[in-house]
Amino acid sequence: MSKNEEYARQYAEYAMEQMRRYGIPASVTLAQGILESANGQSRLAVNENNHFGIKATPEWIAEGGRYGVYTDDRPDEKFCSYESVGDSYEHHSRFLKENGRYARCFALAPDDYKGWTQGLEQAGYATGGRYADSLQRIIEQNGLQRYDRQVMREMEAQGKRFGVEENPLREAETAAEYAFPVEREEFLFVTSPFGMRPDPEDGTKQQIHKGIDIRCKGDAVQTTERGGKVVAVGGKSVTVEYTRADGSRVQCTYAHLGDMAVKVGDTVQAGQKLGTTSKNGAHLHFGVRQINADGTQRDVDPAAYLAEIARKGNLKQQALHDGNDLLAKYKGAEEAGTEKRLSPDEWMKKLLSSEDSGVGLSGCNDPVVEMAVTAFASLMLLAAQIDGRSEEEQRTAVSAAMDSRRIDLKPLLPGMKSCELAVGENGRATLQADNGSVRVSRELTSAEMSRLSAALNDGSLSEQTRRMRVAGLLNSVVLAETASRNFEQGMAEQRGQTENLKR
The missing domain is CATH 2.70.70.10 (Glucose Permease (Domain IIA))
Known part of the structure; x- marks a missing residue:
């Protein structure tokens, strides 16, 4: 992507807003910004947020407007300084609108970029020659007319007229002073x-x-x-x-x-x-x-x-x-x-309902995934409460499980070398275990998930009984997988022996 395209993409919303408010083609405003500010890299743009080379008038200074001193046509000239780039775009539009030299431009259609560039040159916006040609070349090489067309379609579809009365400055852009580094609801x-x-x-x-x-x-x-x-x-x-x-x-x-x-x-x-x-x-x-x-x-x-x-x-x-x-x-x-x-249970529920849960999969209609998510949440809290952990330790365990999308179930199955339940990107639950002789990594079936969910949600069971029943179900998955592998290995050995006899 060229520097011109980067600039246009970054500031297109400002230019389109000015087109709605004043009828100035967004393509022309962007082309002027690109040319006058050297793609936002000029000293004026970097130090003063001034993207259009507008000089500070005595009226501007008398009203408390800030300015910076730079050499342009003459040394020590005063240029307007703005709080934001958006302020620079707004002042540029007002500068054109309130200056009689540019009155003929405002009689043109808002998407007549050629007429506007010629009008700016004739009114003496820039001292250099062939100003209109330079702007038109920037517009056409970078396809900036698309922003004009976008605004024209929007205004027609919404039945709105160009002008500041019907198109106030967006409050979010003029008032936003602070934001967190990542956008989150809560x-x-x-x-x-x-x-x-x-x-x-x-x-x-x-x-x-x-x-x-x-x-x-x-x-x-x-x-x-x-x-x-x-x-x-x-x-x-x-x-x-x-x-x-x-x-x-x-x-x-x-x-x-x-x-x-x-x-x-x-x-x-x-x-x-x-x-x-x-x-x-x-x-x-x-x-x-x-x-x-x-x-x-x-x-x-x-x-x-x-x-x-x-x-x-x-x-x-x-x-x-x-x-x-x-x-x-x-x-x-x-x-x-x-x-x-928050209690460990409250913390878990808060995480599950947040944008960062990683396992919530909101809007999912797959019943197996829903069972996996429910079982994951219940197992997470069950595992966190084992060994008499404090509430702080339980909250830490819940955070770790939610962050990694894995629950360490070894406290439930102390005979295992390792045992974890993981929720994959597809929302399905996978049991990963090592009993010392066999390593198992298998996605739980809907029947296994159903039995696990029933045990976890049976309110008639004591905590100790619930843990024992869950441990038994998980152990049975490992044993079933071990038996299946032993059977397959035995069949393979038998086939090998049969082949040897044929030889």
């Missing part, structure tokens, strides 16, 4: 928090985890604040930096991405897509670094940062690890005191 499922943890490579050692891991799989990741600058891209990670009023900076790093949607130098806004998490991995690593004005720096708990932007942006989502909200300890004393600690 909470982020944090599989590993900030701080000391067992080394993934060597469980006997401890290491400092300098971020939090958020359960994801092929999810879009997004910026957390307005006006960030992308300062690093590569190695499956993106880093965005925010400058504070006291001269300090905050850097947010997103790791384990499958692809990136931004490049170094881009200015990004809250909620803007940075890339997508890997579909092969299972989490996003989100790290936050504080860089002080004197250059000293340290890694900080991302939960503290998320609590801060949640407060500023009135974000209601939580960041839950083993049923506990990591943001609670960074909230005000009054708000933190209202946090309710």
Whole structure:
């Protein structure tokens, strides 16, 4: 994809919105943005969010408008500075609409891009020659007319007229100041928090985890604040930096991405897509670094940062690890005191109903899958409660099982070397066991799932009896598979002996 196409794709929504509001072809606005801002990479675009080279008038300055000083036709000229790229697009449209020099352009059809480019050149928008030809070449080489056609179809289908009265600025784009790194309805499922943890490579050692891991799989990741600058891209990670009023900076790093949607130098806004998490991995690593004005720096708990932007942006989502909200300890004393600690059962149900369950498979009508999901949930809690584990240990076991889609059933079958129940991508349950002589890996049949579900949901059974019955059913699956393999092996040996006799 060319740089022109990347720019158009990133800012097409802004341009189409301006077309609805002012009747300026989206293709022309995008072509001007590409040409005037060097695909968003000019100093004006990077430092001031100014994508159209609009200079600051005395009126702009008198009304408190910000500006930057740059050399253009003459040294030390003042150019408008904007809070966001969206503000730059809106001011560009108003600049054309309110300037009598461009009045003849607004008599043209909103999709007459050739007429508009010629009108801009004739009105003296740019000092360079062949301005209309340059814009038309950008439009036609990149197929930007498709955005004009899209808006024209939408307006006709909706029976709407062009103009600011019927097409107000979208509130979400003008008001969004903060967002969490992943979009979730209720909470982020944090599989590993900030701080000391067992080394993934060597469980006997401890290491400092300098971020939090958020359960994801092929999810879009997004910026957390307005006006960030992308300062690093590569190695499956993106880093965005925010400058504070006291001269300090905050850097947010997103790791384990499958692809990136931004490049170094881009200015990004809250909620803007940075890339997508890997579909092969299972989490996003989100790290936050504080860089002080004197250059000293340290890694900080991302939960503290998320609590801060949640407060500023009135974000209601939580960041839950083993049923506990990591943001609670960074909230005000009054708000933190209202946090309710979930029981293991409540935590399990919350996870199963979330976007990150991995086993919920909402909308699935396969009864065998539904049985597998139900059995998985019941077995997960049953296994977590064995050996007199504390509620904290039970919640941790539930988190691990949900994250890996596997339940360790060895506590139910202590005679086994290993025993796990896994839920595959197809939603079916597979028993994987090793009894010391045979290793079994088999998808449970609907009959086996039915018997297992009946035992798990029989309210007349005591906990001890339920565990014994479930253990017996699982053991019988392993024994049946062992017998089947022994029979097949015996038949194979018998066939071999028969062949030898024939020779």
